[in-house]
Amino acid sequence: GLCLANSKHANFGEWYSEVVTKTEMIGYYDISGCYIIDEWAMGIWKRMQIFFDLEMEKMDVKPCYFPLFVSNDVLQKEKDHIKGFAPEVAWVTRAGDSDLEVPIAIRPTSETIIYPFFSKRIRGHRDLPFKRNQWANVVRWEFSNPTPFIRSREFLWQEGHTAFATKKEADTEVLEILELYRQLYEEYLAVPVIKGKKSEMEKFAGGLYTTSVEAFIPNTGRAVQGATSHCLGQNFAKMFDINFQDEKGKNAMVWQNSWAYSTRTIGVMVMVHGDDKGLVLPPKVSKVQVIVVHVPSDDAVTKEKIINTCSATVKTLCDSGVRAEADLRENYRPGWKYSHWEMKGVPLRIEIGQRDLTNKQVCAVRRDNGAKVDIPMVDLVDTVKGMLDTIQQNMFDVAKRKRDACIQVTKTWDEFIEALAQKKLILAPWCDEEEVEKEVKTKTKGETGSAKTLCSPFDQPEMPQGTLCFASGKPAKKWTYWGRSY
Numbered sequence: 001g002l003c004l005a006n007s008k009h010a011n012f013g014e015w016y017s018e019v020v021t022k023t024e025m026i027g028y029y030d031i032s033g034c035y036i037i038d039e040w041a042m043g044i045w046k047r048m049q050i051f052f053d054l055e056m057e058k059m060d061v062k063p064c065y066f067p068l069f070v071s072n073d074v075l076q077k078e079k080d081h082i083k084g085f086a087p088e089v090a091w092v093t094r095a096g097d098s099d100l101e102v103p104i105a106i107r108p109t110s111e112t113i114i115y116p117f118f119s120k121r122i123r124g125h126r127d128l129p130f131k132r133n134q135w136a137n138v139v140r141w142e143f144s145n146p147t148p149f150i151r152s153r154e155f156l157w158q159e160g161h162t163a164f165a166t167k168k169e170a171d172t173e174v175l176e177i178l179e180l181y182r183q184l185y186e187e188y189l190a191v192p193v194i195k196g197k198k199s200e201m202e203k204f205a206g207g208l209y210t211t212s213v214e215a216f217i218p219n220t221g222r223a224v225q226g227a228t229s230h231c232l233g234q235n236f237a238k239m240f241d242i243n244f245q246d247e248k249g250k251n252a253m254v255w256q257n258s259w260a261y262s263t264r265t266i267g268v269m270v271m272v273h274g275d276d277k278g279l280v281l282p283p284k285v286s287k288v289q290v291i292v293v294h295v296p297s298d299d300a301v302t303k304e305k306i307i308n309t310c311s312a313t314v315k316t317l318c319d320s321g322v323r324a325e326a327d328l329r330e331n332y333r334p335g336w337k338y339s340h341w342e343m344k345g346v347p348l349r350i351e352i353g354q355r356d357l358t359n360k361q362v363c364a365v366r367r368d369n370g371a372k373v374d375i376p377m378v379d380l381v382d383t384v385k386g387m388l389d390t391i392q393q394n395m396f397d398v399a400k401r402k403r404d405a406c407i408q409v410t411k412t413w414d415e416f417i418e419a420l421a422q423k424k425l426i427l428a429p430w431c432d433e434e435e436v437e438k439e440v441k442t443k444t445k446g447e448t449g450s451a452k453t454l455c456s457p458f459d460q461p462e463m464p465q466g467t468l469c470f471a472s473g474k475p476a477k478k479w480t481y482w483g484r485s486y
């Protein structure tokens with residue numbers, strides 16, 4: 001039927017699956033953990049790519065594409081990054097009916113595929129900085145419950161790989177990229193995120209340190225790692241011989257970063273903004289920003305006029321850079337169309353009927369708050385553009401208020417456990433000891449997973465003298481976000 005059978009608050013999981021499939025974002029597939037990414041989601045992915053590729057050009061990061069396959073020897077060259085992940089690596093063992101001599105891995109990430117090439121191409125300091133970005137799919141044969149966009153065995157992402165002469169340059173770029181990810185989430189997807197540093201236990205094992213933007217889903221009380229920007233230090237340079245002659249002719253290893261965001265971003269946006277009518281899309285990423293629907297009149301001449309006015313309205317909006325479309329289908333009545341486009345999450349609907357012709361106006365309805373306003377035809381473009389900006393900002397503000405309402409500061413173990421039970425995003429003072437982190441994980445193990453550190457926010461609140469770690473009672477070193485996560 002047209003409306004959703006599931007409600008976001010009553011059964012979130014079923015609601016989410018129903019929304020992404022009914023709106024032609026996702027198609028199901030017979031191989032578990034694999035999904036079809038359909039047009040309504042690809043439209044969003046494309047808009048994000050346009051933003052990101054423009055930023056890549058500004059940063060002089062060049063595009064590239066590396067092979068999907070990596071040999072076992074090369075994959076094992078950097079031991080730490082594979083350790084623990086090995087079960088997720090998918091292998092090709094046969095071609096046709098003959099076995100391969102040696103199995104070949106399908107890339108779960110491309111460090112080991114790209115860095116032998118870096119080693120060949122980087123010789124002198126004039127070759128630095130060396131910066132590449134690729135748009136690709138990666139495969140990770142995960143076994144925990146698959147969720148469209150959020151956790152799948154194959155997903156799309158961009159992965160950036162850069163090399164610098166100095167650590168300082170690498171450190172600077174790590175944060176520049178992290179700021180792009182914040183912009184992507186907060187200014188395009190209208191989703192609030194927290195910038196911070198991963199703990200030693202949660203960081204990318206092959207790197208020096210990991211920074212991330214962390215999102216949060218109020219309905220489930222679960223955090224989501226939104227995107228990551230890692231400084232790899234010289235670990236991979238050492239294993240892959242990526243060194244250069246510096247100005248003084250001295251041989252030195254490069255300092256590297258790697259960073260990614262994936263189609264997971266789309267799932268986070270759906271979860272944060274969706275409601276019981278369906279998707280609510282931020283104007284900046286929606287393929288269709290305005291849908292124009294005609295209210296038919298039984299008088300043929302008037303009906304003709306109304307239809308022509310709809311087409312003219314779409315043209316005027318498109319000519320001004322607004323992504324508008326008309327739904328002039330004869331076989332659906334207006335009410336059906338209103339529900340349909342509301343489910344698709346189109347930010348703004350414009351209705352045009354006889355009354356509007358007479359008053360030389362259109363009737364606009366916002367998807368985010370349902371507000372209905374009459375717009376004089378003469379003010380159409382400016383008013384619509386203004387409304388789209390207002391919708392974008394309002395969606396972020398509403399999401400941020402909801403997310404902030406979920407944040408709870410806890411100072412003791414009991415407060416922590418209580419906050420966890422209430423599905424909060426917890427900010428707690430921590431002694432920064434891995435043993436303690438492991439213990440929290442073990443002690444909070446439940447059927448919905450365990451609590452882990454999400455990040456230590458760069459924006460550290462005041463830490464009064466003598467503040468103790470909520471879990472160990474030892475002197476606290478840093479405020480850290482904790483929670484259950486996807």
Ligand SMILES: O=C(C[C@H]1NCCC[C@H]1O)Cn1cnc2c(c1=O)CCCC2
Nearest residue numbers: 081085088108109140159204258259260
């Ligand atoms: O992928 C990364 C690190 C890095 N890869 C490149 C882009 C940025 C960043 O995600 C971490 N990682 C996660 N998951 C896996 C691996 C892995 O390296 C390797 C083995 C399979 C599973």
Ligand SMILES: [Mg+2]
Nearest residue numbers: 085088140142
């Ligand atoms: Mg993983």
